[in-house]
Amino acid sequence: xxxxxQSQPEMSVQEAETVTLxxxxxxSENNYYLFWYKQPPSRQMILVIxxxxxxxxxxxxxxxxxxxxxxAKSFSLKISDSQLGDTAMYFCAFGATNKLIFxxxxxxxxxx
Amino acid sequence: xxGITQSPRHKVTETGTPVTLRCHQTENHRYMYWYRQDPGHGxxxxxxxxxxxxxxxxxxxxxxxxxxxKTEDFLxxxxxxxxxxxxxYFCAISVRExxxxxxxxxxxxxxxxx
Numbered sequence: 001x002x003x004x005x006q007s008q009p010e011m012s013v014q015e016a017e018t019v020t021l022x023x024x025x026x027x028s029e030n031n032y033y034l035f036w037y038k039q040p041p042s043r044q045m046i047l048v049i050x051x052x053x054x055x056x057x058x059x060x061x062x063x064x065x066x067x068x069x070x071x072a073k074s075f076s077l078k079i080s081d082s083q084l085g086d087t088a089m090y091f092c093a094f095g096a097t098n099k100l101i102f103x104x105x106x107x108x109x110x111x112x
Numbered sequence: 113x114x115g116i117t118q119s120p121r122h123k124v125t126e127t128g129t130p131v132t133l134r135c136h137q138t139e140n141h142r143y144m145y146w147y148r149q150d151p152g153h154g155x156x157x158x159x160x161x162x163x164x165x166x167x168x169x170x171x172x173x174x175x176x177x178x179x180x181x182k183t184e185d186f187l188x189x190x191x192x193x194x195x196x197x198x199x200x201y202f203c204a205i206s207v208r209e210x211x212x213x214x215x216x217x218x219x220x221x222x223x224x225x226x
């Protein structure tokens with residue numbers, strides 16, 4: 001069975017600085033996807049970024065980038081130039097066979 | 113906006129009563145999902161559907177049933193609600209973009225069972 005672990009329940013960062021959220025996973029699958037979702041206080045689940053396991057190049061979406069280490073089963077999210085609107089719960093998710101397994105989330109607070 | 117709506121958005125009910133939550137999509141995607149979100153657990157899969165009348169169980173399916181009689185609607189039923197089913201419920205659809213599948217979520221339904 002797949003598992004996803006987010007070991008940082010809460011984090012804080014100053015506005016305009018960079019922060020990295022950690023995620024590790026365990027699987028025996030070879031073909032899978034990894035995702036980061038953001039959940040702001042509105043509770044809407046918003047896709048931030050995704051990574052295909054077969055791609056060596058790390059995904060990037062504007063200020064958001066990932067560090068995907070397949071052998072280590074690690075998938076961290078880096079947020080550059082943090083903004084107050086980045087304050088949210090962030091969930092790492094593992095996807096295979098049309099299903100997602102979520103981590104327990106990291107609550108990120110961006111301080112002015 | 114992935115065209116997903118959930119109804120109701122909020123519901124308060126009593127223990128032992130039946131409850132049905134509805135998820136509606138406008139884009140005819142094949143896969144639909146129901147998750148629950150609880151503090152300390154992230155999102156956990158309850159049931160999912162891979163087509164009309166085709167459903168399967170997820171990680172936390174006990175006490176829940178689902179139905180999908182039309183492509184656009186996926187219903188989640190709590191036959192006899194219990195306080196442990198107080199939660200936020202999210203519906204999701206899986207969107208295929210080329211070779212990639214990505215899940216997009218509805219706005220959620222907050223359910224309180226007294």
